[in-house]
Amino acid sequence: MTDFSFELLGADGGARRGRVTCAHGVIQTPAFMPVGTAATVKAMLPENVAATGAEIILGNTYHLMLRPGAERIARLGGLHAFMNWPGPILTDSGGYQVMSLSELRKLDENGVTFRSHIDGSYHTLTPERSMEIQHQLGSDITMCFDECPPYPSEKADVARATQLSMRWAARSRAAFVNRPGYGLFGINQGGVHEDLREQSAQALKEIGFDGYAIGGLAVGEGRALMFSTLDFTTLMLPTDKPRYLMGVGKPEDLVGAVARGVDMFDCVLPTRSGRTAQAFTRRGPVNLKNARHGDDPRPLDDHCSCPTCRNYSRAYLNHVVKAGEIIAAMLLTWHNLQYYQDLMADIRRAIESGTFAAFEADFQSQYGQGDI
Numbered sequence: 595m596t597d598f599s600f601e602l603l604g605a606d607g608g609a610r611r612g613r614v615t616c617a618h619g620v621i622q623t624p625a626f627m628p629v630g631t632a633a634t635v636k637a638m639l640p641e642n643v644a645a646t647g648a649e650i651i652l653g654n655t656y657h658l659m660l661r662p663g664a665e666r667i668a669r670l671g672g673l674h675a676f677m678n679w680p681g682p683i684l685t686d687s688g689g690y691q692v693m694s695l696s697e698l699r700k701l702d703e704n705g706v707t708f709r710s711h712i713d714g715s716y717h718t719l720t721p722e723r724s725m726e727i728q729h730q731l732g733s734d735i736t737m738c739f740d741e742c743p744p745y746p747s748e749k750a751d752v753a754r755a756t757q758l759s760m761r762w763a764a765r766s767r768a769a770f771v772n773r774p775g776y777g778l779f780g781i782n783q784g785g786v787h788e789d790l791r792e793q794s795a796q797a798l799k800e801i802g803f804d805g806y807a808i809g810g811l812a813v814g815e816g817r818a819l820m821f822s823t824l825d826f827t828t829l830m831l832p833t834d835k836p837r838y839l840m841g842v843g844k845p846e847d848l849v850g851a852v853a854r855g856v857d858m859f860d861c862v863l864p865t866r867s868g869r870t871a872q873a874f875t876r877r878g879p880v881n882l883k884n885a886r887h888g889d890d891p892r893p894l895d896d897h898c899s900c901p902t903c904r905n906y907s908r909a910y911l912n913h914v915v916k917a918g919e920i921i922a923a924m925l926l927t928w929h930n931l932q933y934y935q936d937l938m939a940d941i942r943r944a945i946e947s948g949t950f951a952a953f954e955a956d957f958q959s960q961y962g963q964g965d966i
């Protein structure tokens with residue numbers, strides 16, 4: 595079995611081109627990871643997710659422990675078999691989702707106790723339990739159990755949450771079952787504060803991880819503050835390990851974060867937007883509910899090779915969106931995931947050819963021009 599590894603293949607300014615090797619396959623970076631919350635990338639068959647170019651998808655401890663249960667998935671052969679996704683899977687550790695989805699009961703040194711948003715039953719998540727669940731799921735990449743402070747927060751509370759998360763990172767590392775090909779990522783915290791980010795980075799490097807995520811961002815701080823935080827945070831993290839910016843983001847966010855040294859991303863935006871009639875194009879987002887599309891025979895994006903753009907007009911998409919037809923979510927989700935994967939492929943090519951700065955400038959000049 596191959597070991598978990600990251601190869602840095604090249605760089606262009608702050609942007610990096612790499613490759614992650616794990617048990618279920620290889621991931622070219624910079625990479626965008628579609629989100630598969632409840633063991634499905636919503637409105638997509640797994641083979642069609644793969645057809646977009648996605649090499650790794652996300653699962654979630656919080657959702658799967660509540661339903662159908664991690665032990666049940668383990669009995670059925672693990673998450674890869676259960677959801678018919680043969681490629682790499684990264685699972686988040688559940689802490690973030692508890693804070694954002696459940697009726698929180700209490701958070702203390704040991705972990706969090708909460709009520710299920712599904713049936714109100716009580717559950718406890720600790721670093722040890724989170725590691726056990728992610729092991730039962732069979733994740734290629736396990737995330738440390740952490741606490742993501744909301745934004746804005748008093749600096750003192752960010753410091754408290756950061757120090758707790760570093761103690762939980764050590765407990766996560768101790769509880770993680772080491773297997774060749776399976777990795778554990780630490781999660782850097784510290785809000786927008788350089789000193790707290792530094793303390794967190796030092797603590798994580800002393801423990802030692804296979805990759806380093808940047809948490810605590812994309813929580814409402816805005817793009818400028820996210821980028822300025824990235825400007826100093828990525829430099830604190832090891833250069834020979836992958837850097838994963840959690841929960842990001844819009845296409846403009848991806849390009850700007852790659853420029854600042856980020857290798858991996860996840861975001862619900864392309865899939866969630868696919869269900870709310872929003873489509874991404876190289877000139878910016880388009881709302882297919884808008885009546886102006888009602889007679890438009892053109893495809894969404896004539897540069898896109900996805901089935902939606904090859905076989906359907908905007909007029910048709912406008913119709914099925916307004917009619918609330920299931921095919922609307924299917925076609926727009928597929929297109930959005932393809933758009934994100936094509937953007938990442940263009941980014942990887944630009945870094946390989948040393949033209950990323952020109953790519954970024956060209957992207958920013960075209961994107962957001964509004965739709966023709």
Ligand SMILES: CNc1nc2c(CCNCc3ccccc3)c3nc(N)[nH]c(=O)c3cc2[nH]1
Nearest residue numbers: 631652653654686690742809810811812840841
């Ligand atoms: C949107 N902004 C944002 N997301 C963040 C997440 C969740 C990332 N997405 C995981 C996911 C997995 C499956 C299904 C749905 C989502 C974080 N996760 C952790 N553990 N820690 C963070 O600091 C943290 C910060 C975030 N900011």
Ligand SMILES: [Zn+2]
Nearest residue numbers: 898900903929
């Ligand atoms: Zn398309």
